[in-house]
Amino acid sequence: MSIAPLEETQAPGQTQLPPSKNEQLKQASTGLAGTIPLEITDTTSDRLSEDAAQLIKFHGSYQQDDRDERKQRKQQGLDRAWQFMVRTKFPGGRLTSEQYLLADELASTLANNTLRITTRQDFQFHGVGKGNLKQLIRALNERWMTTYGGCGDVARNVLTCPVADLLPGHALNYQQLAQEISDRFLPDSTAYYELWLDGTKFLADGTRIKVQPKRDESFYGPTYMPRKHKMAIGLPHDNCIDVFTNDLALEAVLDDTGQLQGFNLIAGGGLGSTHGKAETFPRLGDRIGFLPTEQALPVLEAATAIYRDWGDRSNRRHARLKYVLEDRGVAWFQEELARRLGFALEPAAEVGAYGVDDHLGWHQQADGSWLVGVWIENGRIKDTPERQAKTGLRSIVERFQPGLRLTAQQNIILTHIAPEARPEVERLLAEYGLLTADGPLSTLRRYAMACPAMPTCGLAVAESERYLPDVVAELEQRGYGNERVWIRMSGCPNACSRPPSAEVGIVGRSLGLYNVYVGGSFEGTRLARLYRPDVRASALVDTLAELLDQWRSQRRPGEAFGDWASTNLVAEAPVV
Secondary structure: OOOOOOOOOOOOOOOOOOOOHHHHHHHOOOOOOOOHHHHOOOOOOOOOOHHHHHHHHHHOEEEEEOHHHHHHHHHOOOOOOEEEEEEOEOHHHEEOHHHHHHHHHHHHHHOOOOEEEOOOOOEEEEEEOHHHHHHHHHHHHHOOOEOOOOOOOOEOOOEEOOOOOOOOOOOOOHHHHHHHHHHHOOOOOOHHHHHHOOOEEEOOOOOEEEOOOOOOOOOOOOOOOOOOEOEEEEEOOEOOOOHHHOOEEEEEEEOOOOOEEEEEEEEOOEOOOOOOOOOOOOEOOEEEEEEOHHHHHHHHHHHHHHHHHHOOOOOHHHOOHHHHHHHHOHHHHHHHHHHHHOOOOEOOOOOOOOOOOOOOEEEEOOOOOEEEEEEOHHHEEOEOOOOEHHHHHHHHHHHHOOEEEEOOOOOEEEEEEOHHHHHHHHHHHHHOOOEOOOOOOOHHHHOEEEOOOOOOOOOOOOOOOOOHHHHHHHHHHOOOOOOOOOEEEEOOOOOOOOHHHOOEEEEEEEOOEEEEEEOOOOOOOOOOEEEEEEEEHHHHHHHHHHHHHHHHHHOOOOOOHHHHHHHHOOOOOOOO
16 A cells, blocks of 8 residues: 655645745755755864754754853854764664664764663764764664654654563564554655765665665655654553654554454644644544554554645644644544545544553563663663763673663663573672662652753753752652652653653743643553643752642542642643
8 A cells, every 4th residue: 555645735625825944945855865965074064054954854863062062162252062963763662782782882982972762762872073973874774773764754763662572462563563664654765875875775684785866755755744753552551652642653452361453543642832832732642443453554654644645834833743633623534544545444442441661670571581671860871970871781781682672761671681691680780880670769760751951952941851860869858759750851842751741741941940740640641731830940849849748648549649630730720
């Protein structure tokens, strides 16, 4: 099944508003090449032009600068300290020990000596100089790691439970399905291979092929998607990838014995918004209908084509699939999907109670070997005086050659550890200060997540990764460390750390100022609502402590913080 793009910039029936600058740029880019080939070899500048910086996102990179140095460099009459972030695509978060070791080496030699695990089961390299981009991207591809489509207006990395294929009781290989979905939505243009790999494509079987130059897109068309497009495969009893926050998702429908019966299609999730723009808001996806397993790819393709053809291409703030669903309704989406497929989906099936497992700690695999989930604070793999995460992981991976999985909670899992190797792996984890589910890791810190924000992200208006650990530390000192509460902090309302679906969401408003949201469910099935706007950083811990004290004194036995807050604090508050 192949669904070609419409020729119109907008679907029939939409108001023909002028396309945004990004749409014009994509149209004129000649398959995402633009001026990048010329600019990337220009040694007289450390940066790209604004147009090239937009296009390079499709190649998996963002142009950034060190914001800590901006003021001083400006006073010295110097340009900004330009650098690049590079993002991989690991469907389901899966990679080999060989791939991990290469990524670790490249982080040390071509980036800022850290690896960043994202909430979409990717790696990010930060602090990459323009002159190192080609070397980094080529080296990744030589070990079958791509950055193509890591960013930009295309299908992003496909999420799924990182370990469902390894644990007992799962007949379907969700990892394989995630890979098939990812492969289907990879752009056709060979500009990526020509630019970074000198026209070579590295195949998983070890062979190399010379690509024939191609610029046409059989599915995306010349303007690709209206904006980014996120897809996932989720399990209700283990919603570890926040299934309802994706543009499209497959929700597994299991029978009483745990066998997969098919999927519910979920559409219209997304968490980003813009301060002061009421037309932008977070939204959880709707169940559209039930489909058999073998229809997964055709249904996702048709649903993605609806977004491609009906998404807003004049206003990027209003360009996500969630606004198509919000503006036109679920019934319209169901009818349009049926028209494109040639049949209607069955009504959405009932699913069991929702739950979440972050997969930290030791678990036995179906084959008798072991896996261990290792906590990585805010996803940043680096060495500190307290915890040598980078050195420790490298030592373990070099010695035992485990498989690796990245989680949507920004942690890492070492898999296929032989029973006889477990004691030595446990010893090394302790030696390097690496934490799992047991020991000194507090429950509050375990469930805290932050986005990178300052000093690299150009969109951040407040601190996040550098600030949240201090917030948690003070709450621990006040006696809240044993409380199980999702706390997620983001430096801006783009919500990369998913605060709108957290029990406590902290969103940067401006430097040192935050909006506090409460009432999301621990299981990821309800959005948080605004509790208090414009909280100064100096008052943030007091605000959170006040909330936790109220919950402690008023909660029913076993009542989660988010459930209590939703009922007692924000039941009538508008979603913002």
